Amino acid sequence: MHARIALLPGDGIGPEIVAEAVRVLQAVADRFSHTFELSEHLIGGAAIDAVGDPLPPDTLKACKQADAILLGAVGGPKWDDPNAAVRPEQGLLRIRKELGLFANLRPIKPLDALVDASPLKTDIVRGTDILFVRELTGGVYFGDSGRRDDGKTAYQEMVYSEAEVERIVRLAARLAQGRGGRLTSVDKANVLEPSRLWRSVTTRVLADEFPDVTLEHVLVDAMAMHLLVRPRDFDVVVTGNLFGDILTDEASMLPGSLGLLPSASLGAPKSEGGGPGLFEPIHGSAPDIAGTGKANPLATILCTAMLLRDGLGLPDEAAAVEGAVHDAVGSGVRTADIAAGAASVTTTEAADAVLERI
Structure with a gap:
C-alpha cells in the first residue's frame, strides 16, 4: 500500500511523541512492505507563532489530500488567555469541521500489567x-x-x-x-x-x-x-x-494514565465521499515536561494502530503495533508517569522497546 500521512506535531511534547510514532510507522512500512509518504505541517500555538493562524491554509490543504492525519497536541501557557482572539484550540475545532469529522472514538481498556496504577480498586477496573x-x-x-x-x-x-x-x-x-x-x-x-x-x-x-x-x-x-x-x-x-x-x-x-490512551476522529466512510481520519492522543501538550525526555509516547504509538486500522484499513498492522505496546509494558517498560516511583525509561527508550517487538 502507498498512503499519504499528514503529521501535525503541534505544541509542547507534541513534536517529541509524534517523532517516536513516525519511527513506528516506518517500522510497520518496512515489515509489511508498505510505503508511507509523510509530510509535516503546522497547527495550534506553533502555527500562531509562525503565521498567526492556528490552522494555516497550507495545513488544511495537506490534510484534505492525505489518507490519514496524526496529531500530537496543541496549546500551552503561552496561549492560555481564554479572551484571546486567536487560540490554539481553534485549529482543532476548525479541522474537525472542515473535514467533517463528526465522531470521536476513545477506547478505554486498561492494560493488565498496569491495572494496579488505576486510582480505582483492581477488581472494579480489571476487564474494562x-x-x-x-x-x-x-x-x-x-x-x-x-x-x-x-x-x-x-x-x-x-x-x-x-x-x-x-x-x-x-x-x-x-x-x-x-x-x-x-x-x-x-x-x-x-x-x-x-x-x-x-x-x-x-x-x-x-x-x-x-x-x-x-x-x-x-x-x-x-x-x-x-x-x-x-x-x-x-x-x-x-x-x-x-x-x-x-x-x-x-x-x-480508569487505566491510570492519560499517557496510554489514543483517540480517532472520523467522518463518513471513503465510499460515501468522506475524508481522512485524524488520530491523536487524548493527553494535552504537557509543556512542563517538553524537552525533558519524560513524555510517554505510548498513547501516540497506539494512535498509529488506530490510524492503521480505522484510517488505512490495515488491521494486521494495527494488531502488530498494539501487541508490541502490550508486550513492552508487560515486560516492565515504564515512563515516569506510570513508573509509580520505580525506575523509568525515556520517551525514546519506550519507543525503542516497542520497535524491538514489531
Whole structure:
C-alpha cells in the first residue's frame, strides 16, 4: 500500500511523541512492505507563532489530500488567555469541521500489567473494555452564543438535528456489532429537549436498522457514577459533544494514565465521499515536561494502530503495533508517569522497546 500521512506535531511534547510514532510507522512500512509518504505541517500555538493562524491554509490543504492525519497536541501557557482572539484550540475545532469529522472514538481498556496504577480498586477496573463514541461537530460547542444586558448575561445554545444523531448512532451501532453487541446511549432526556430528540432518534435507528444490538439509555449524571463503580458493564457508549467531552476525560483515568490512551476522529466512510481520519492522543501538550525526555509516547504509538486500522484499513498492522505496546509494558517498560516511583525509561527508550517487538 502507498498512503499519504499528514503529521501535525503541534505544541509542547507534541513534536517529541509524534517523532517516536513516525519511527513506528516506518517500522510497520518496512515489515509489511508498505510505503508511507509523510509530510509535516503546522497547527495550534506553533502555527500562531509562525503565521498567526492556528490552522494555516497550507495545513488544511495537506490534510484534505492525505489518507490519514496524526496529531500530537496543541496549546500551552503561552496561549492560555481564554479572551484571546486567536487560540490554539481553534485549529482543532476548525479541522474537525472542515473535514467533517463528526465522531470521536476513545477506547478505554486498561492494560493488565498496569491495572494496579488505576486510582480505582483492581477488581472494579480489571476487564474494562469500553469504546466511547462522542459526537464531535454539533451540540453546545457549535451552538449560537453571545452576551446580553451589557455583558451581564451569557448564553450558548445546544442544537442537534435528526440527521446528526442518526449518523453518529449508526456508526456506534456498527461498532457495537463488531464487539459485544451492546450500545449505551447517554443523554439528559429528563431535562433537555435536544436529549429527548437524541433518545427518540436513537431508539428508532436501533429498532429499524440494528435489531441485533442491545440498546440501553442512561442519564449522564448516572453514567458519571456508573463509570466509577461498574465500568465493566459497558461495551460501546454513544453520546453528544458536551457529555462525551466530560465522560471520556473521567473514563480516561480508569487505566491510570492519560499517557496510554489514543483517540480517532472520523467522518463518513471513503465510499460515501468522506475524508481522512485524524488520530491523536487524548493527553494535552504537557509543556512542563517538553524537552525533558519524560513524555510517554505510548498513547501516540497506539494512535498509529488506530490510524492503521480505522484510517488505512490495515488491521494486521494495527494488531502488530498494539501487541508490541502490550508486550513492552508487560515486560516492565515504564515512563515516569506510570513508573509509580520505580525506575523509568525515556520517551525514546519506550519507543525503542516497542520497535524491538514489531
